[in-house]
Amino acid sequence: MLKQKVWSNIDENSQMLKKMARDIWENPEVSLEEVFASKLQAKVLEEAGLKVSLGLKGMPTALIAEYGEGKPVIGILGEYDALESLSQDSAPDRKVRVEGGHGHGCGHNLLGVAGVGAAIAIKEAIERGELKGTVRYYGCPAEEELIGKLFMLRDGYFDNCDALLYWHPSSNNTPWRVPCLAATSVLFSFRGLTAHAPQAHMGRSALDAVELMNVGANYLREHLPREVMFHYSILGNGIAPNTVPDRCQSWYMMRAPKRTQLDEAFQRLVEVAKGAAMMTGTMLENVEVLGGGNEVIVNQTIADLFVKNMNELGGGPAFTEEDYAFAEKLTDQFTPEQKLRGAQAFQIPPEYYDKVLMDKVVSKTNCDVFPVSGDADPSWLFPLGAVYCATWPIGVFTHTWQATACTGSNIGFNGMLFASKTLAGACYELMTDSGLVEKVKDEFRETTKNLNYKMNIGADAVPKKVKL
Ligand SMILES: [Zn+2]
Structure with a gap:
């Protein structure tokens, strides 16, 4: 044949x-x-x-x-x-x-x-x-x-x-x-203020903000639908411990069976990030969706x-x-x-x-x-x-x-x-x-026929490589 x-x-x-x-x-x-x-x-x-x-x-x-x-x-x-x-x-x-x-x-x-x-x-x-x-x-x-x-x-x-x-x-x-699971890849960027470590009271640590955000996120898990998962990686800021780091990022990948579950969890995670910025006197400079996929x-x-x-x-x-x-x-x-x-x-x-x-x-x-x-x-x-x-x-x-x-x-x-x-x-x-x-x-x-497709990146988004 x-x-x-x-x-x-x-x-x-x-x-x-x-x-x-x-x-x-x-x-x-x-x-x-x-x-x-x-x-x-x-x-x-x-x-x-x-x-x-x-x-x-x-x-x-x-x-x-x-x-x-x-x-x-x-x-x-x-x-x-x-x-x-x-x-x-x-x-x-x-x-x-x-x-x-x-x-x-x-x-x-x-x-x-x-x-x-x-x-x-x-x-x-x-x-x-x-x-x-x-x-x-x-x-x-x-x-x-x-x-x-x-x-x-x-x-x-x-x-x-x-x-x-x-x-x-x-x-x-x-x-x-x-x-398979729906997923979102998102980068949270914090901005603080450098200072010499012995004068840390003069600075604001973006690394602290990332750490507190991640702690908050881990407490958040219990209050999300059980199927929602997230995983994160802290991106190196290239600063030794003798300087208060003024920038730090946390890269999250979130997953759930349905895009709708993910959207809700994402909004709550953003609130956690804002809270971490507030606690540390830093700025949540950017929340950038890098990619993702619907189920x-x-x-x-x-x-x-x-x-x-x-x-x-x-x-x-x-x-x-x-x-x-x-x-x-x-x-x-x-x-x-x-x-x-x-x-x-x-x-x-x-x-x-x-x-x-x-x-x-x-x-x-x-x-x-x-x-x-x-x-x-x-x-x-x-x-x-x-x-x-x-x-x-x-x-x-x-x-x-x-x-x-x-x-x-x-x-x-x-x-x-x-x-x-x-x-x-x-x-x-x-x-x-x-x-x-x-x-x-x-x-x-x-x-x-009853589904509405919504893309989770904007028309101007560009493919971006995260530097680990
Ligand atoms: Zn593969």
Whole structure:
């Protein structure tokens, strides 16, 4: 069948795709700094014959690669940012690769490359005359800081898409049938007055304001709906303790199942910040929303399509004996409790708890929300389907050295190829069945008919890198 030819193209490119994923893994770049990854992907896509635009408004590391013409327009979403301090070798034991270095602990080195492989395979099929429509690969920077897709959406880059396809590395092979958490990233900046520390009475400490704000925020937790979470990081002010610091910032990320819950919690947190400024005689100089995402709206028709394709592909990645040995060595270091919690985080059904690597499809998970968040706002304006594919063993969490170890190894690469084929298979079917595209869009219209979309960044906001 013709879809098989699309999958064969990914097999033919597998060495190239693995090398690309490894190269990005070896050069981990954090949000908005993904110069190497975006250039590499742009180069590969351009050489494959897609029309590439590298550098979108305000984001030099965002890219779009397109091929074909007319409807349907299917977008494939990619990411490539890494995380601070998660450097790790591709070994099953803790071995830092670069002291203090970044690492791909969320597997975005795989996430983007799978999309690149799928887009190229679809392009080839369009060129052969086997498919009609437009395939568009979106290289979305700064997902970890909830920035990329939000700004790309605001600036109209997703306009005229009929469907968006997304996957994320995981320990499971399962479509997203439930939303993830809504999130907001916000920076609170305080301004005080410097003084020599022995004459501290002459100064006003912005660091004190941040500390008191954080204390206040921790008391606030108890009086918010239980599902609301927030996490913060104090940003260094570069001032030694012999001077009263006149500037300090606290960077918050807030999460909740619903945007509405988050908005309420956010207003209360701002009041806490104002109180901290008042107590310390400092000024709350700025409250800047840096990014965020509403809870994702997932399209069940696309989810079904992912399940169908994953099953046709054998139910899971083609893990080798070597992958199993690696996975066993890595997970042997977990306590049973850790392994269980890791399995539950990715909705592994209990009957698979004794497995090390997931080679089956879970067509429906038993939860109301996935405890993750992202810059998922495009799903409020365009039908979006999302799927997890297994790239690390059962028990491994995201944002850990164990995840970094796997995303630079064959386990990760094999999962990535499976994801690439799943995306390409779904894209193929949407391009060959106009009834299916209509079904996807009908479902979208029905699900969103009573929702009002509100973007949480303004028209003049610019993507901003926070200096840690
Ligand atoms: Zn991620």
